[in-house]
Amino acid sequence: xxxxxxxxAWFLVLPVLVIVAFSAILPLMTVVNYSVNDxxxxxxxxWAGLEWxxxxxxxxxxxxxxxxxxxxxxxxxxxxxxxxIYIALNMPxxxxxxxxxxxxxxxxxxxxxxxxxxxxxxxGRVDIGLLGxxxxxLGIDYNYTNDPLxxxxxxxxMDVWHWTSLVALLCYAGLQxxxxxxxxxxxxxxxxxxxxxxxxxLPKMAGVLLIAVLLRFMDSFMIYTEPFVVxxxxxxxxxxxxxxxxxxxxxxxxxxxxxAAFSIMYFLVILLVSWVFYTVMTNLDKEEGK
Amino acid sequence: MRLRGSAVVMTLxxxxxxxxxxxxxxxxxxxxTEITSTFTLFxxxxxxxxxxxxxxxxxxxxxYVNSIIYVVMNTVISITVALPAAxxxxxxxxxxxxxxxxxxxxxxxxxxxxxxxxxxxLYSSVGLFDTHIAVALAHCLFNVPLAVWILEGFxxxxxxxxxxxxxxxxxSFGRFFIRIFMPLIxxxxxxxxxxxxxxSWVELLLSRTLTSVNAKPIAATMTRxxxxxxxxxxxxxxxxxxxxxxxxxxxxFVRNYIAKGFALGRV
Numbered sequence: 001x002x003x004x005x006x007x008x009a010w011f012l013v014l015p016v017l018v019i020v021a022f023s024a025i026l027p028l029m030t031v032v033n034y035s036v037n038d039x040x041x042x043x044x045x046x047w048a049g050l051e052w053x054x055x056x057x058x059x060x061x062x063x064x065x066x067x068x069x070x071x072x073x074x075x076x077x078x079x080x081x082x083x084x085i086y087i088a089l090n091m092p093x094x095x096x097x098x099x100x101x102x103x104x105x106x107x108x109x110x111x112x113x114x115x116x117x118x119x120x121x122x123x124g125r126v127d128i129g130l131l132g133x134x135x136x137x138l139g140i141d142y143n144y145t146n147d148p149l150x151x152x153x154x155x156x157x158m159d160v161w162h163w164t165s166l167v168a169l170l171c172y173a174g175l176q177x178x179x180x181x182x183x184x185x186x187x188x189x190x191x192x193x194x195x196x197x198x199x200x201x202l203p204k205m206a207g208v209l210l211i212a213v214l215l216r217f218m219d220s221f222m223i224y225t226e227p228f229v230v231x232x233x234x235x236x237x238x239x240x241x242x243x244x245x246x247x248x249x250x251x252x253x254x255x256x257x258x259x260a261a262f263s264i265m266y267f268l269v270i271l272l273v274s275w276v277f278y279t280v281m282t283n284l285d286k287e288e289g290k
Numbered sequence: 291m292r293l294r295g296s297a298v299v300m301t302l303x304x305x306x307x308x309x310x311x312x313x314x315x316x317x318x319x320x321x322x323t324e325i326t327s328t329f330t331l332f333x334x335x336x337x338x339x340x341x342x343x344x345x346x347x348x349x350x351x352x353x354y355v356n357s358i359i360y361v362v363m364n365t366v367i368s369i370t371v372a373l374p375a376a377x378x379x380x381x382x383x384x385x386x387x388x389x390x391x392x393x394x395x396x397x398x399x400x401x402x403x404x405x406x407x408x409x410x411x412l413y414s415s416v417g418l419f420d421t422h423i424a425v426a427l428a429h430c431l432f433n434v435p436l437a438v439w440i441l442e443g444f445x446x447x448x449x450x451x452x453x454x455x456x457x458x459x460x461x462s463f464g465r466f467f468i469r470i471f472m473p474l475i476x477x478x479x480x481x482x483x484x485x486x487x488x489x490s491w492v493e494l495l496l497s498r499t500l501t502s503v504n505a506k507p508i509a510a511t512m513t514r515x516x517x518x519x520x521x522x523x524x525x526x527x528x529x530x531x532x533x534x535x536x537x538x539x540x541x542x543f544v545r546n547y548i549a550k551g552f553a554l555g556r557v
Contacts, residue, residue, distance in 0.1 A: 031404065105304070106548045129313070243401055259407065267400065267401075
């Protein structure tokens with residue numbers, strides 16, 4: 001759509017600006033302030049320069065948390081994206097069943113994060129959980145509170161359960177926009193199922209798929225509540241991801257300086273991903289406008 | 291043949307999604323003795339005691355009341371400020387519009403963990419700690435950008451000629467916006483409100499950090515009870531089931547917009 005140049009539109013944006021500035025810029029300034037100061041309590045601050053940043057960049061604790069975080073996000077994407085596409089391709093196209101599938105699939109997306117954690121905490125327990133019980137009966141030694149590998153598997157399966165539907169629903173929305181004529185043409189050409197997917201469905205899904213990947217990456221990168229409820233970051237530190245570590249540092253130990261330096265570096269990653277996301281979005285919008 | 295294959299895949303996937311939820315519901319209808327002593331796929335001794343505990347104990351049900359209060363406040367604030375802004379973004383070019391739109395997005399993407407401590411200090415210093423409005427304002431951090439993006443996505447679908455015709459007919463901006471434009475994007479407003487409600491409802495980290503007693507959300511009440519009494523699984527499960535209900539009730543109405551809402555209005 002052709003937009004008109006009008007700087008008075010700023011007045012319409014002003015309320016948003018004020019409220020988001022209050023809830024985003026003010027706290028962020030506090031974080032910046034902490035990151036370059038040292039404190040001994042009583043609101044007395046001493047200039048510390050980049051000391052905290054140096055400490056954080058070289059800290060093993062941060063490296064480990066970052067390593068776990070990247071591994072986690074990578075596994076999540078590697079499972080959820082192909083699975084989501086596969087599910088989207090198998091969803092009924094219209095009718096009652098399409099609605100039923102949509103509603104049931106969206107259900108996990110709308111469950112409070114900590115309840116997702118609670119569901120899987122209960123579900124996986126050997127004594128009272130369905131999953132834990134049957135795994136034990138099959139003779140598999142499964143205990144997510146003691147064994148780091150089991151804890152990882154539980155957290156990953158939980159995330160797949162929670163968010164695969166998001167990828168599937170976005171891809172499904174992309175598939176819906178493909179005109180029936182494309183498929184007819186493919187049938188005339190006797191295209192194989194694979195080429196239909198590769199040359200018709202995948203290109204049409206590419207845009208939404210990219211959105212899905214970015215959203216999943218972002219949200220898994222800042223995951224906090226679900227693993228916190230299920231494993232509490234344990235056993236040991238094996239499922240302590242970045243956010244969990246940060247909260248531990250800031251609220252638990254009150255190490256303001258390091259936590260703030262940590263936050264800022266965290267935020268820079270977010271900024272980068274947001275920028276990629278934004279570029280993708282605006283390109284998509286342009287294509288649509290053609 | 292292919293149809294049958296898809297049906298099998300979908301059935302398996304839906305079972306995978308529903309079995310954990312079923313297990314929660316199942317547990318919420320059992321007595322604690324049945325949960326811990328025997329392993330049953332259906333409640334043998336069907337009981338509603340767990341729900342009764344929650345609905346009669348103020349320390350439990352006030353959690354729901356608190357959550358609903360701040361969630362509704364947040365939704366109202368978010369939608370009110372986002373409507374004019376989304377209109378501006380969808381209709382006009384203005385100085386710095388792209389930067390501003392991008393900046394909003396970064397707030398939707400920002401990890402709440404980064405903001406937890408500064409929020410705590412900010413709201414404590416202005417005396418808003420442990421109030422509903424504090425949580426509602428804190429959730430604006432991600433919900434206002436979300437609402438702006440979703441609403442903008444819907445508004446761009448409304449042809450500009452409608453605005454122009456209305457102005458020619460002598461409508462003022464305010465009257466046009468409320469009488470003509472808002473009804474046109476009613477579904478968009480509904481979807482944006484739904485998503486604000488949802489994201490504020492599911493969030494735990496900020497709401498827990500910013501409250502202690504008076505505005506304590508249900509999510510925080512649940513985590514505390516796990517560690518304190520430890521073993522009251524039935525009540526915990528019942529509390530979980532009750533938090534799923536608000537989403538489950540309205541999901542049918544927004545089913546065709548779920549993808550659009552999660553993708554920030556862009557699909």
